[in-house]
Amino acid sequence: MPEILTPESWHERATVRYAKDLLGKFLVRAGQVPRMITEVEAYDGERDLACHARAGRTRRTEILYGPGGKWYVYLCYGIHEMLNLVVGPPDWPAAILIRGLEGCVGPGRVTKALGIDRRLNGNPAAPLGELWIEDHGVRVPRRLITAGPRIGVDFAGPIWAEKPWRFRFDPAALKRRPAGLPPGK
DNA sequence: TACTCGATCGGA
DNA sequence: CCGATCGAGTAA
Numbered sequence: 001m002p003e004i005l006t007p008e009s010w011h012e013r014a015t016v017r018y019a020k021d022l023l024g025k026f027l028v029r030a031g032q033v034p035r036m037i038t039e040v041e042a043y044d045g046e047r048d049l050a051c052h053a054r055a056g057r058t059r060r061t062e063i064l065y066g067p068g069g070k071w072y073v074y075l076c077y078g079i080h081e082m083l084n085l086v087v088g089p090p091d092w093p094a095a096i097l098i099r100g101l102e103g104c105v106g107p108g109r110v111t112k113a114l115g116i117d118r119r120l121n122g123n124p125a126a127p128l129g130e131l132w133i134e135d136h137g138v139r140v141p142r143r144l145i146t147a148g149p150r151i152g153v154d155f156a157g158p159i160w161a162e163k164p165w166r167f168r169f170d171p172a173a174l175k176r177r178p179a180g181l182p183p184g185k
Numbered sequence: 186t187a188c189t190c191g192a193t194c195g196g197a
Numbered sequence: 198c199c200g201a202t203c204g205a206g207t208a209a
Contacts, residue, residue: 041192050192052205060205078202080193097192108193152192 008045015044015094018068018087019167022096024140024174025133029114034134039100039168041150043084045093048163050156053093063122064093071131073111073121080108081117085125085133099151102171144169 019042026034043051052074053061063072064086072084072095084095099107111117116131125132147164154161 043192052192055206058206074192075202075204077191077193078204082192084192099192106193150192155191 008047011088011092011094012044015042015087015096016165018042018085018094019096019165020145022085022098022133023145023167023169024138026136026138027098027101027114028127028132028134029116030128030130032114034136035101035104035114036136036138036171037098037100037133038102038171039098039105039166041097041099041167042165043095043097043150044165048156049160050150050153050163051093051095054156061093064095065091068094069125071120071123071125073116073118075118076108081111082107083111083114083116083120099166100168138174140169140174144173 019040022037022040025037027037028034043053045051046053046056048054051064053064055061057065060074063070066086067090068085068087070086072086074082074084076082083098085098086095088094097107098110099105101110101113104110104113114131120130123130127134146168148166148168149162149164150166
């Protein structure tokens with residue numbers, strides 16, 4: 001059976017790639033040390049019932065319909081600030097939730113650790129701003145990346161709740177010598 | 186305007 | 198397992 005490529009599946013591939021590409025990058029809060037991103041989740045399109053864009057364009061989701069490269073920060077459960085990076089082209093709502101940094105796991109903990117709240121919503125992820133992303137040359141081997149269902153989205157129904165769009169890796173594994181390679185001196 | 190419920194976390 | 202805590206989305 002041939003695989004049918006639709007506009008939706010094309011966007012989906014791009015969004016998933018953006019999510020994986022964030023692993024190993026560094027999140028930099030102005031005035032703080034860079035922190036390596038170790039866990040993310042992808043949210044893609046209005047059809048993704050776990051994505052906030054499931055309700056279409058609203059005041060809150062408008063940012064998701066803009067061009068990628070901006071922060072989407074919202075309050076969850078009335079307590080926790082969630083940090084997302086908007087990705088992709090205009091008019092296709094998609095974002096990557098930053099769920100974990102090296103030594104800091106949990107989306108609510110990430111924002112608390114960096115002192116991030118909704119005041120950053122809509123800001124560009126630009127250097128010398130409040131918050132941006134740096135590539136420090138860390139390469140995360142595909143075999144170290146674990147994919148699994150997203151957390152806390154059972155309300156979206158089985159089709160979308162079971163999508164393996166949560167990606168993470170163990171930063172300690174980067175420092176270990178990959179198995180199968182000859183030992184160094 | 187009333188009501189429901191969440192992309193979570195820490196404590197019992 | 199449960200409560201905290203508040204704003205977005207929906208219905209009225």
